[in-house]
Amino acid sequence: MIENIQLVGQNFSLHPSGAMLWEEKQMLLISDVHLGKISHFRKYGSAVPQNAIAENFECLTRVVDHFQPEKICFLGDLFHSSLNLEWDLFENWMQDISAEVMLVVGNHDIISALKYEAVGIKIVSELILENLLLTHHPEIRENYFNLCGHLHPGFKLNGAxxxxxxxxxxxKSGEQMILPAFGEFTGNYWISPNVGDQVFVITKKEVILVY
Structure with a gap:
């Protein structure tokens, strides 16, 4: 189940995958996929299941197929570190994507911009559209609402x-919306919201406003 919200007069659809569609721009926003991280962990002996690599790409495909966006904007940390076998899988995935794709560079995006440009991805340091500022790191800038990632926000629901x-x-806090990490095995930063903030938790099937 998708949650529809408005931010500074624009309409957005929050998807259980952690992606968010900007309706007016038909732009799919995805943050912190961290492709290559699973292969990196496995290389150094971590017991991470091999099929988790395929799950990342399958999840990307499902959300793109669902929304059929005209544009896809990755809000940083698309790839976790240096090149490994998952780059080949990503190149293959890009061959089936008809949308315009761009990457707002994050701190983990160390692969040469030439590699991204070769598969049709535009590289930017930030993106300003209307009165929205799209970045990787959270940033407060006067007169703009910030859409970002980086923190991998998570929330602990306490029961009886x-x-x-x-x-x-x-x-969502003030003039900022932080997207969850899209990728598997990325970890979380557990937030403690303040009065006036909004927290939309995601399960495998729905997005739920809990705070």
């Missing part, structure tokens, strides 16, 4: 009997 569920979330 000391039960607790930990979920990824979209986190």
């Amino acid at each position: 009997g000391k039960q607790q569920v930990k979920l990824r979330c979209f986190y």
Whole structure:
């Protein structure tokens, strides 16, 4: 189930994958996929299942197929570090994408811009559209609403009997919306919202406003 919201007069659809569609621009926003991280962990002996690599690409395909966007904007940390076998998988994935694709560079995006440009991805340091500022790191800038990633926000839901569920979330605070990490095995920063903030947790099937 998708959650529809308005931010500074623009309409957005929050998807359980962690992606967000900007309706007016038909732009799909995705943050912190961290492709290559699973292969990196496995290379150094971590017990991460091989099929998690395929799950990242399958999830990307599902959300693109669902929205059929005209543009896709990755809000940083698309690839986790240096080139590995997942880059070849990404090149293959890009061959089936008809949308215009751009990457707002994040701190983990160390692969040469030439590699991205060769597969049709435009590289930018930030993007300003209307009165929205799209960045990787959270940034407060006067007269702009900030859409960003980087923090991998998560929220702990507490129930009776000391039960607790930990979920990824979209986190709106003031003039800023922080998207959850899209990728598998990315970790979370557990937020403590303030009065007036909004927290939209995501499960495998729905987005739920909990705060």
